[in-house]
Amino acid sequence: MDLLSHLAIGFDTVFQPVNLLFCFIGVFLGTAIGVLPGIGPLGTVAILLPVTFGFPAEASLIMLAGIYYGAQYGGSTTAILINLPGEASSAVTAIEGYQMARQGRAGAALAIAAIGSFVAGTFATLLIAVFAVPLTQLALKFTPPDYFSLMVLGLVASIALASGSVLKGIIMIVFGLLLGTIGTDLYTGQARFTFGMFDLAEGLPIVAFGAGIYAIAEILKGLEDESPRDPLKIKISGLIPTWQDFKDSALPVGRGTLLGSFLGILPGGGAMLSSFASYMVEKRMAKRPETFGNGAIEGVAGPESANNAGAQTSFVPMLTLGIPSNPLMALMIGALIIQGITPGPNLINEQPALFWGVIVSMWIGNLMLVILNLPLIGLWVKLLSVRTNFLYPAIIGFSAIGVYSVNNNPFDLIIMSVFGAVGYGLTKLECEPAPLLLGFVLGPMMETYLRRTMLLSGGDATVFVTSPISMWLLITSAIVLVIVLMPSVRSRRSEVFVEED
Amino acid sequence: MSEQTGSRFSPRNLVFSAIFLGISLFMGGYALINMRMGIPSEMGPGFFPVMLSVVLGILAIGVAFLPPDMEAAVLTSAPVKAIVIVILCPMIFGFSIEPLGMVISVFLVIFVSCLASRVTTLKQAFWLSAAFTVFCVLIFHFLLHMTIPLWGELFTG
Numbered sequence: 001m002d003l004l005s006h007l008a009i010g011f012d013t014v015f016q017p018v019n020l021l022f023c024f025i026g027v028f029l030g031t032a033i034g035v036l037p038g039i040g041p042l043g044t045v046a047i048l049l050p051v052t053f054g055f056p057a058e059a060s061l062i063m064l065a066g067i068y069y070g071a072q073y074g075g076s077t078t079a080i081l082i083n084l085p086g087e088a089s090s091a092v093t094a095i096e097g098y099q100m101a102r103q104g105r106a107g108a109a110l111a112i113a114a115i116g117s118f119v120a121g122t123f124a125t126l127l128i129a130v131f132a133v134p135l136t137q138l139a140l141k142f143t144p145p146d147y148f149s150l151m152v153l154g155l156v157a158s159i160a161l162a163s164g165s166v167l168k169g170i171i172m173i174v175f176g177l178l179l180g181t182i183g184t185d186l187y188t189g190q191a192r193f194t195f196g197m198f199d200l201a202e203g204l205p206i207v208a209f210g211a212g213i214y215a216i217a218e219i220l221k222g223l224e225d226e227s228p229r230d231p232l233k234i235k236i237s238g239l240i241p242t243w244q245d246f247k248d249s250a251l252p253v254g255r256g257t258l259l260g261s262f263l264g265i266l267p268g269g270g271a272m273l274s275s276f277a278s279y280m281v282e283k284r285m286a287k288r289p290e291t292f293g294n295g296a297i298e299g300v301a302g303p304e305s306a307n308n309a310g311a312q313t314s315f316v317p318m319l320t321l322g323i324p325s326n327p328l329m330a331l332m333i334g335a336l337i338i339q340g341i342t343p344g345p346n347l348i349n350e351q352p353a354l355f356w357g358v359i360v361s362m363w364i365g366n367l368m369l370v371i372l373n374l375p376l377i378g379l380w381v382k383l384l385s386v387r388t389n390f391l392y393p394a395i396i397g398f399s400a401i402g403v404y405s406v407n408n409n410p411f412d413l414i415i416m417s418v419f420g421a422v423g424y425g426l427t428k429l430e431c432e433p434a435p436l437l438l439g440f441v442l443g444p445m446m447e448t449y450l451r452r453t454m455l456l457s458g459g460d461a462t463v464f465v466t467s468p469i470s471m472w473l474l475i476t477s478a479i480v481l482v483i484v485l486m487p488s489v490r491s492r493r494s495e496v497f498v499e500e501d
Numbered sequence: 502m503s504e505q506t507g508s509r510f511s512p513r514n515l516v517f518s519a520i521f522l523g524i525s526l527f528m529g530g531y532a533l534i535n536m537r538m539g540i541p542s543e544m545g546p547g548f549f550p551v552m553l554s555v556v557l558g559i560l561a562i563g564v565a566f567l568p569p570d571m572e573a574a575v576l577t578s579a580p581v582k583a584i585v586i587v588i589l590c591p592m593i594f595g596f597s598i599e600p601l602g603m604v605i606s607v608f609l610v611i612f613v614s615c616l617a618s619r620v621t622t623l624k625q626a627f628w629l630s631a632a633f634t635v636f637c638v639l640i641f642h643f644l645l646h647m648t649i650p651l652w653g654e655l656f657t658g
Binding site: 051054165167168170171174175177178181185187188190192193211212216219220221223224225226387389390392393394396397399400401403404405408410411412413414416417420421424428429430431447450451454455457458459460461 | 513516517520521524528531532536537540541542543544545546547548549550553554556557560561563564567576577578579580583584587588589590591592594595596598599603607610611614615617618619620621625629630633637641645646647648649
């Protein structure tokens with residue numbers, strides 16, 4: 001059977017000792033940075049990206065992937081224990097998880113989160129294995145207008161992630177697209193918005209841009225209030241959930257897994273959208289809605305499964321289409337290119353060991369997370385007692401080294417400073433950085449496909465609705481936009497984001 | 502920011518609107534003047550940027566008319582000193598890494614960034630910078646074999 005032979009290739013790759021080691025390093029590092037607020041998988045991958053140059057391609061991708069899903073895991077640990085989501089995607093987990101912790105059920109919440117994540121990871125791995133080949137074949141049928149519409153859908157979906165107004169979210173996207181046009185025009189070779197600076201010829205460096213927008217802005221937010229945090233008074237007892245917990249969690253885990261797997265595939269989706277959507281679904285379907293907000297285990301099980309499934313399936317567009325569905329995937333593409341590998345529909349045939357190895361490694365990595373992290377929870381809690389005023393200088397230091405090492409160009413550090421200021425300013429205007437960064441990443445690709453489409457159609461824009469794939473993608477985008485704009489959904493979005501504070 | 506009840510405009514939204522309208526006019530205008538537009542079937546380098554600038558401008562105007570958010574959080578900000586220091590830090594690293602090298606540059610950045618905190622004492626800042634520098638040299642230079650030189654051009658000539 002095809003499926004089994006594909007998975008066998010994957011297992012062969014992962015079980016090479018060097019790859020197992022890198023998988024472990026990835027999930028361990030990922031959990032650590034997931035626990036620490038202020039430094040996320042994006043920054044960490046950015047720092048390690050230049051370093052992976054010397055590694056074999058499989059080991060490098062397996063490790064970077066481990067950082068991503070390991071971070072989701074670490075993020076939920078702190079969300080549950082101290083109501084401080086280490087990662088944005090675990091903000092939802094904090095709502096119910098922290099309530100459970102306050103009732104002395106932190107152990108059960110952590111265990112259910114881990115088990116749910118593992119179930120979701122297993123299912124997502126199988127799902128990718130089953131659908132990767134058909135999806136790549138579908139991808140080969142994609143024409144330029146289809147690619148363009150797919151990216152439109154991704155951008156629209158990313159608005160659902162922004163907590164503020166929908167209009168401001170769209171503005172962030174357009175601004176990001178506009179920033180993406182900086183650099184040399186690929187068709188004519190003309191410099192655009194470089195103002196005579198050679199350093200801008202290849203566009204804004206993404207690692208510097210991201211580090212500024214996220215890390216610097218986040219640090220400044222932390223410096224607004226330096227009053228000491230309450231010392232941790234957490235006692236974790238009873239890691240084993242009760243039979244009732246298992247019964248209550250089974251369906252949410254299943255629903256979260258399905259929802260996350262689906263939303264992760266969408267460009268713009270991924271871990272955060274999935275966990276958010278899953279919480280909404282669980283709250284609506286709950287048999288006892290009154291328990292929500294008071295430590296409902298369903299509100300931990302669903303989102304935790306969803307964000308893990310979403311984190312994994314968000315590799316699908318990157319591995320099959322060569323399109324990054326979020327900024328982190330853009331860095332993964334960078335990692336492939338450093339290795340001399342072109343991402344795209346042919347990757348699966350040209351690099352089967354890499355493709356299946358990465359997919360199977362996610363399952364192995366999840367297994368490592370379950371086995372290692374439940375006993376290690378004490379260590380992670382200790383990590384949290386590091387005071388923030390000692391932590392943020394280290395984040396600045398690591399980010400600066402990471403940004404510099406990408407191109408060995410001091411100019412990139414200036415970009416980091418500039419966009420640090422921009423990023424902090426935007427938070428004061430109640431704007432989210434995620435749509436901005438995604439717009440920036442997708443901008444150059446969107447323009448290329450737009451121009452190619454119009455060239456092929458002779459300037460006829462109706463191809464976007466006459467090509468069936470493109471038409472359905474655009475219709476879906478319109479539906480998503482309408483849903484996000486619906487008053488009931490809008491109020492519920494704000495509700496969730498208020499509760500998270 | 503506490504908006505007055507009954508006011509139709511939110512000051513924060515007006516500022517937002519003005520900033521992005523400005524960006525739209527600047528980038529759109531710059532693209533119109535300096536880049537060829539082309540026609541839809543053969544777009545020039547200016548087509549996409551101008552198109553985006555127009556959309557950005559229209560949306561930015563729309564924000565000005567958003568009703569003020571009554572529940573908006575009070576506008577707080579980090580101390581100016583902290584903002585200036587943290588934003589300067591990457592540049593300090595950028596300007597010092599080539600002449601001075603990793604050891605001094607990393608020490609400098611960590612030390613200066615510590616000054617942004619009101620809690621960290623100078624003594625703590627010194628020891629944190631020293632420890633972090635040693636850590637970075639061990640990890641990046643000896644373990645990961647990164648190519649950033651430990652000592653810069655000023656010392657090695």
